[in-house]
Amino acid sequence: MLVILVGGFLGTLCRYELSTHWSQSGTAFPLTIFTINVSGSLLIGIILTAIIEKLRPTRYLRPLTCVGFLGGWTTMSTLAVESDHLISSNHPEVAFAYVFATMIVTPLVAALGISLAHLLPRSREADEKAPDQ
Amino acid sequence: MTGVALAMSVSGAGALGAVARYLVDLTITRRFPRVVPRGTMAVNIIGSFILGLISGLVAHHHLASVSNLIIGTGFCGGLTTASSAAFETARLFHLSKAGAATITIAAGIGTSCLAGAIGLGLGLIPI
Numbered sequence: 001m002l003v004i005l006v007g008g009f010l011g012t013l014c015r016y017e018l019s020t021h022w023s024q025s026g027t028a029f030p031l032t033i034f035t036i037n038v039s040g041s042l043l044i045g046i047i048l049t050a051i052i053e054k055l056r057p058t059r060y061l062r063p064l065t066c067v068g069f070l071g072g073w074t075t076m077s078t079l080a081v082e083s084d085h086l087i088s089s090n091h092p093e094v095a096f097a098y099v100f101a102t103m104i105v106t107p108l109v110a111a112l113g114i115s116l117a118h119l120l121p122r123s124r125e126a127d128e129k130a131p132d133q
Numbered sequence: 134m135t136g137v138a139l140a141m142s143v144s145g146a147g148a149l150g151a152v153a154r155y156l157v158d159l160t161i162t163r164r165f166p167r168v169v170p171r172g173t174m175a176v177n178i179i180g181s182f183i184l185g186l187i188s189g190l191v192a193h194h195h196l197a198s199v200s201n202l203i204i205g206t207g208f209c210g211g212l213t214t215a216s217s218a219a220f221e222t223a224r225l226f227h228l229s230k231a232g233a234a235t236i237t238i239a240a241g242i243g244t245s246c247l248a249g250a251i252g253l254g255l256g257l258i259p260i
Contacts, residue, residue, distance in 0.1 A: 004155050005148040008211045012147020016140060016206055041219035048220060066216075067155050072147045076213035076242070078206070080181035080249035081188055088253075099246065103238050106219035107226065114223055 003060045007068015015073050027091050030082045030098055033075065040074035041106040045113020054122050134199060143207040150180070150211025158217075168225070168233045173217045174241050178248040180213035185249035189256015213245070 015036055022032050048066050051058070079102060086095035134142070157179070158172030165171045184205045190196040218241045225234035 001152060001155075004152050008151025009144045009148035011151070012207055012211050013140060013144035015210060016143045016147075016202075019206070037215040037219075040216040044216040044220045045223060063155070068148075068151050070216045071154055071214045072151050072211045074215040075180075075210040076177040076215050076218065076245045077180035077184040077209040077249065078213075079215065079242070080177075080245040081184045081205075081253065083246050084185060084250045084253050085188075087250075099242055102215065103242055106215055107222035107234070107238055110216070110219040110223035111226060114227065 001063075003064040004068040007064040007070075008072040009068075011069040011072025011074075015075065026085060027089060027094065029094055030079075030086075033078050033082065034098065034102060037074045037079065037102060038105055038109055040070045042109040042113045044070045045110040045115075046117045047113075049114045049117035050120055054117065054120050056123050139199070139202065142203050146203050146207030147211030150208040150213075153208075154212050154214065168230060169237050169240070170217075170221045173214060173221060174237075174244060177213045177218070177241060177245045180209040181245040181249040182252040183212075184209040185252025185254075186256045187252075189253045191256075193257050194260065218242075 018036065019032050024030065024032060044066055047070070048062070051062050051066070055061070079098070083095040083099050086092065086098065154176045157176050161172040161175050162170065187196070187201055187205050187209075191198050191201045218238060222234045222238040222241075225231075225237060
């Protein structure tokens, strides 16, 4: 639980700092959150696959990196409310582009991350644990 | 509030949101072990609703805008996640469950937008 707190703190801090220094007008395509969500999806594909399949079993790595940091880094609530604001301020086309782009690109880069992680060498401990795979 | 104190408050709220996400996700996934993961969808709906409500209250009821940063950017941002939804979708595609994968991502984002709109609408109601 403590490692999730630490990871969530750092992930949120990074997202907050980036969105403070890279703020945009309310009617443009919300590139900041889009970039955050796409990069987080790529990283979770790589890291989670590496943790599950390539590394020796660890207790804290997954809650720290995936549940905490990447969960804190990416966000769905801001995406949802940004889209609602875009629709209510008469920019529904930007809102739909934003939502559809997120819907298509984030799973794709997560799949890309999974494939990239499959290219990594396995640790010896992971081999010993599951020699048949 | 100074910049550093604000950044620390937002991040602290995000840390609490991340732990809340872990607990809600765990509880729901254990109770409803389905192909389309319910836990991530649930936290995203809850967080989007709260953020919508806070945004509405800040815009129309003079709620301090700092609460939008701490509760919205911090807590709701930490509570909700796009990376888990993306990973769960990619995993379902990988298992050749394209239908479940499509539902996971489309319903996940769609319900969040709807929950955000409902929260926003409630926040705009004059009291």
